[in-house]
Amino acid sequence: MTATSARGPYAKTAAIKRRIVEACAEAFGETGFHGATMKDIARRAGTSYTGLLHHFARKEDLLAAVLELRDERSTHYLRSASALDPSHNPVEALDGLLAVILENELQPGLMELHCVLSGEATSPGHPAHGYYADRYRMLRQFYARAFRALADRGELRSTADPEELAAMTVALVNGLQAQWLLDREGVRLESTIRAFLTSVVPALGELPQDIGSAAKAGTRS
Amino acid sequence: MTATSARGPYAKTAAIKRRIVEACAEAFGETGFHGATMKDIARRAGTSYTGLLHHFARKEDLLAAVLELRDERSTHYLRSASALDPSHNPVEALDGLLAVILENELQPGLMELHCVLSGEATSPGHPAHGYYADRYRMLRQFYARAFRALADRGELRSTADPEELAAMTVALVNGLQAQWLLDREGVRLESTIRAFLTSVVPALGELPQDIGSAAKAGTRS
Numbered sequence: 001m002t003a004t005s006a007r008g009p010y011a012k013t014a015a016i017k018r019r020i021v022e023a024c025a026e027a028f029g030e031t032g033f034h035g036a037t038m039k040d041i042a043r044r045a046g047t048s049y050t051g052l053l054h055h056f057a058r059k060e061d062l063l064a065a066v067l068e069l070r071d072e073r074s075t076h077y078l079r080s081a082s083a084l085d086p087s088h089n090p091v092e093a094l095d096g097l098l099a100v101i102l103e104n105e106l107q108p109g110l111m112e113l114h115c116v117l118s119g120e121a122t123s124p125g126h127p128a129h130g131y132y133a134d135r136y137r138m139l140r141q142f143y144a145r146a147f148r149a150l151a152d153r154g155e156l157r158s159t160a161d162p163e164e165l166a167a168m169t170v171a172l173v174n175g176l177q178a179q180w181l182l183d184r185e186g187v188r189l190e191s192t193i194r195a196f197l198t199s200v201v202p203a204l205g206e207l208p209q210d211i212g213s214a215a216k217a218g219t220r221s
Numbered sequence: 222m223t224a225t226s227a228r229g230p231y232a233k234t235a236a237i238k239r240r241i242v243e244a245c246a247e248a249f250g251e252t253g254f255h256g257a258t259m260k261d262i263a264r265r266a267g268t269s270y271t272g273l274l275h276h277f278a279r280k281e282d283l284l285a286a287v288l289e290l291r292d293e294r295s296t297h298y299l300r301s302a303s304a305l306d307p308s309h310n311p312v313e314a315l316d317g318l319l320a321v322i323l324e325n326e327l328q329p330g331l332m333e334l335h336c337v338l339s340g341e342a343t344s345p346g347h348p349a350h351g352y353y354a355d356r357y358r359m360l361r362q363f364y365a366r367a368f369r370a371l372a373d374r375g376e377l378r379s380t381a382d383p384e385e386l387a388a389m390t391v392a393l394v395n396g397l398q399a400q401w402l403l404d405r406e407g408v409r410l411e412s413t414i415r416a417f418l419t420s421v422v423p424a425l426g427e428l429p430q431d432i433g434s435a436a437k438a439g440t441r442s
Contacts, residue, residue, distance in 0.1 A: 032341050034256020112344055118251050119340010122402040125316055133403040133404060140400075140407070159423075160416040162273075167413050171396025172389060179361075181343040182354040186361070192388050195381040 017055050020045040021065045029113035033063055033118045033127065034116060060127045070113060086142055087149035091203050098197070100189045101173065108143060108181065115178050139167045150201055158200040165200060172196055238276050242286045250334035253341045254284055277437070279349045288352060292333060306432065307363055307372035312424050315367060322394065324410045329402065336399050361387045371422055379421040386421060393417055410426040 023045035027036035038059060042052040056062045104111050107120035121128040140163070147162035158165060172193055180189040198205040246268035248257035259280060265271040277283045291363060298315070316418035325332050342349040368383035393414055401410040421424040 030344050030346060031255035032253050034252040034394045035254075035341070094329060104364045115343040116341045119343075120256070120397065122336040122340075122399050123251050123252060129403065134405060136400050137407055160413075161422045164409075164413050167397060167400060167408060168393060168417055169415075171393050173396070174393025174399060175394070175396035176388060178343050178395060179357050179388060182350065182357060186358060187388060188385075192381075192385050192392075194282065195385045196389055199380045 013055075016045075016047065016051075017065075020047065020052060020055060021062065024062045025066045025069060025113055026109070027110055028063070028066055029116055032116050033059065034120060050142055063127055063136040066113070067117075067128065070110060086146035090146040090153075091155070091201065091207065093142075094197050094201060094204055097169070097173070098194055099192060101193055104177070105189055106178075111177050112181060115174075115181060117180075118174065136170055139170045139202050142166075143169045147200075150203075155201060155203050157202055160200075169197070234276075237266075237268065237272075238286075241268065241276060242283065242290050244285045245283045246290060246334055247330070249287055250286070250330055250337055253337050255278065255341060270405070273333075278368065284348055287334070288338075291331060301358045307367035311367040311370040311374075312362075312428065315418050315422060315425055316428055318329065318390070318394070319411060319415055322414055325398070326401075326410055332398050333402060336395075336402060339395065340399075357391055360391045363387075368421075371424075376422060377387060377426050378423060390418070 003089045004024050008163065009089060020041065024036070027044055029039050030036075036059075038052060039049055041062065042049045058067070096181065099211055117128055118132050120126055121132045123129070139147040143166035144162045147165045150156045156162070156165075160168070174191055194204075231312055241262065245257070245262045248262050248265055251257075257280075258272060260270055262283065263270045266273065277286070325329060339353050341347055342353045344350070364387035365383045368386045371377045372383055377383070377386075381389070397408065397410050397413055400406040414423075
């Protein structure tokens with residue numbers, strides 16, 4: 001068996017699995033983990049129920065694959081947040097967040113998936129409860145490091161402390177995304193988060209317009 | 222038929238309906254509107270499937286009853302928000318919000334129901350999509366009126382405008398509730414919202430400690 005002949009079936013399997021995970025992301029985004037059925041997911045993916053079970057034996061396996069797909073698509077920025085040290089360039093770290101929000105507005109389907117899954121995962125028995133607890137904890141630590149570095153430099157303008165500001169930032173991003181999905185005309189997503197961040201970090205408002213994409217590109221390695 | 226004899230069956234029907242709605246709130250809080258089945262709800266309520274359908278023919282009717290129950294329980298404060306004019310006592314209006322948050326921490330089941338349902342309702346096809354869109358719009362208007370009144374009195378300390386601060390307040394309350402349900406040790410719910418509000422409205426920090434409950438009692442009429 002040559003490498004070339006082996007590539008065929010492997011590539012085919014990968015393509016089928018990818019199609020199933022995308023169909024599943026769509027189903028979870030509409031009716032949540034609990035609401036979606038394996039039969040509906042198979043139908044959306046254009047495969048048989050048995051074929052689906054061959055690749056993903058349990059709905060929990062599909063959930064893990066969907067969360068991985070979402071992380072992959074929601075830019076490299078937040079995935080690499082735990083590895084980055086935002087205290088070196090804290091203003092750029094916050095600016096990177098704003099660039100991610102702008103990108104998210106172009107992918108409302110992904111945002112819906114996040115709001116639906118993270119909402120139902122607040123229930124203790126949900127299989128993604130631990131995933132979201134860890135994710136938010138990691139994000140709070142990331143932003144707290146950025147706000148602490150800004151406080152050390154005398155660039156923080158708030159009576160709230162860095163840990164409180166970090167929890168506020170994570171809450172604002174999630175809460176405003178939900179409000180925006182419910183009322184896209186009435187809610188300005190990116191500019192409201194920008195207004196919050198600039199009110200506590202005035203230096204963020206002094207960045208030239210194009211720094212956003214540059215900073216984001218820098219975190220994408 | 223006397224009034225007394227009529228009271229019996231009516232009271233019994235009301236008690237059964239109440240038990241069904243409470244069982245349903247529990248089921249929706251665990252697995253969402255889409256995940257809960259009518260059979261599971263009947264089982265939790267200790268009634269037959271046919272008995273359930275007699276009182277609530279569709280799952281959507283149950284959802285409406287659950288949202289009504291939630292509004293009823295989550296104190297009178299937010300229910301009466303649309304009728305109140307917060308510009309008369311804007312500091313007390315914000316302090317009333319903090320009192321509600323403290324109450325919510327004592328009812329995590331209700332908070333879960335809110336996070337799960339409002340999360341899945343971001344999907345456009347969800348039967349509570351319009352309910353949450355209206356609710357958040359009404360809350361934004363309420364807080365915007367309070368922040369505008371504070372700006373007029375020179376008591377607002379923020380570079381963000383009243384409309385942005387209103388959207389931030391609604392997002393913070395929802396986003397921090399979700400974080401708290403996922404990590405009750407790592408997140409301080411009421412004090413983080415208080416830190417945000419006092420950073421933009423310093424006068425809120427100058428209220429005597431017991432004003433909170435007094436203000437809340439005032440809106441409970």
